[in-house]
Amino acid sequence: MRERIASQLDSIEKAHELKVLFAVESGSRAWGFPSVDSDYDVRFVYVKRPAWYLSIDEKRDVVEVPINDMLDINGWDLRKALRLFRKSNPPLMEWLTSELVYADNLGFRDELLRLRNRVFSPKASMHHYLSMAKRNFREYLQGDQVKIKKYFYVLRPVLACLWIEKYDTVPPIRFQTLAEDLLPASPLKREVEQLLRRKLAGEEMGLENRLDAINAFVEAELERLLESASVYATTGEDPTPLLDDVFRKFLGAAWKS
Structure with a gap:
């Protein structure tokens, strides 16, 4: 290729x-x-x-x-x-x-x-990733069943926002780097890691029951990050x-x- x-x-x-x-x-x-x-x-x-x-x-x-x-x-x-x-x-x-x-x-x-x-503008980047996460969350994760691949199109921009909030720098491009740094050892992190293994193995298109723990994490972080993003100024x-x-x-x- x-x-x-x-x-x-x-x-x-x-x-x-x-x-x-x-x-x-x-x-x-x-x-x-x-x-x-x-x-x-x-x-x-x-x-x-x-x-x-x-x-x-x-x-x-x-x-x-x-x-x-x-x-x-x-x-x-x-x-x-x-x-x-x-x-x-x-x-x-x-x-x-x-x-x-x-x-x-x-x-x-x-x-x-x-x-x-x-x-680099933390404000511009934060708003970009927040907008992406909100749109994808609204479009892909609201049903009772969800495609595995769609979780990553929400989780990745959320983690990018968390990186900006924590380090005030450009987020790494790789999802694994973001997840390893920003998700503490927990059942949530284990669920995300299992989801990633399944996606890499090709199990991404089938519909499955929504993962409520991930949805709850995303929803809570989006609400909090919207508040956090409002304090950034253009400098x-x-x-x-x-x-x-x-x-x-x-x-x-x-x-x-």
Whole structure:
């Protein structure tokens, strides 16, 4: 699959006249809970030729490839990525720390990792993960029967919020890291660990009786975190001049030849 992904990225570069700065796995494989038939969610950041940015019109700043078999691949333009980085965009922060890297060129990913603490916003990240957890809890965990996989799409953002509350830093991307640190030894943790083993074994799509202990934990934490999130304020320096320099640096580096 790595060869197929590399070939796809090469085709995208040629077809769209761009250069990929980095490409990583996102989704369940990066989060640490893929099933045996999970697809590949590849996300990348790219840079177009300098002339592309010299226009009076805004242009499409994403590249999306139709989902094919087990491969879902799309990317963001450099300028779009830096604008979102300035806002402490949680999905982009996750891409930067993915352990499954398919392309890493010119040091761009390392540059953003070096700068991420300067742009990280606990407020923006907390609200992002809270919104995700509330929406998924409402949509997936309210019935008497629930699919195993849906628990992780609620538990992971809840644990990300708990990490931000505890450490005031970007949450780790892997679910196991979050759970090991934030869930004390208890029947709840054992139930979550058993659920994870079953998901990794492929038991994720069947409907089962709702796990009331997990529902109760999520409901209580969501209520408490909503209160906790309200105290965060937007602080810090404006990183725009710094990110302008990053934009110019990598635009030049990509096309210096």
